[in-house]
Amino acid sequence: MKTPTPTQQDSTYARLRQWVTVGQFLPGERLKIHAIAEQLGVGVMPVRAALQRLAAEGALVNVPHSGMIVPKLSLAEFDDVLQTRLLLEGEAAERGTHRLDAAGVAELLALEQQMRDALKVNDAKGYLDANELFHLRLYQAAASPTLLSLIETVWLKVGPLSNKLFEVPASLRVINEAHGDAVMALRLKDSAGVRRAIEKDLFVAGQFLRPFCAG
Structure with missing residues (x-):
């Protein structure tokens, strides 16, 4: 077998x-593992190694006789993750505001429009992909590898729940509002306003996701 x-x-x-x-x-x-390997067009060895790394990060659980399972967050765990996200991502958003240039703001504006378009056609994947990139670009602008690494690790815990937003029709009317607020504040270099918008985004989405937590 080829390594x-x-x-x-x-x-x-x-x-x-x-x-x-x-x-x-x-x-x-x-x-x-085999289905994922086929989907990615790679062998099972790199997939198995990747899943083991994700399990070490707490994103997956290796259950005896069952294999790798995506864990279900309890309500207490979810609330803890949400509070952590508010702290970390609020800080990254505020720092990123001062460093993001005009091209960066334009990219976020385009991503916000992509999210609007995705919501119009109930495209969960399109929305969530654009949403991740929107937040990632803003936080990358903060130029803090440590802060970004912490944020991305926390994302692993809540990411599997994110599709549930599309099972709540009421959420689709409001979940993108804060991104528009963030872009407006970015244009004004209003770092506190950007922080409030990102915190609002996380909090609003969190309220729709809480009922899907285990226990």
Whole structure:
């Protein structure tokens, strides 16, 4: 059997990590290594290695005789994650405001429009992909690798729930509002306003997701 290259292992891990973050895997889902390998066009070894890395980060649980399972968050766990996100992402948003240039603001505006368009046609994947990139670009602008790493690790815990937003019709009318508020504040270099908008975004989405938590 051919040993996968480090590059292949890393790219497989990055792809699966992103899938967890945007909710491509659902809470309680058992992941099938061969099916994932076929979907990615790689061997089972890099997939197995990637899943083990994700389990070490707490994104997955290795259950004896069942394999890798996407964990279900309890309500207490979800609330803890949400409070952590408010602290970390609010700080990253405020820092990023001062560093984001005109091109960066334009990119976020385009992503906000993509989210609007996705909501019009109930495109969960399109919305969640654009949403992740919107937040990622803003937080990358903060130029704090440590802060960004913490945020991305926390995303792994809540990402699998994110698709549930599209099971609540009321959420689709409001979940993108805060992104528009954030872009307006960014244009004014209003860092406190951007922070409030991001915190509002997380809080509003969180209220729609809480009922889907276990226990």
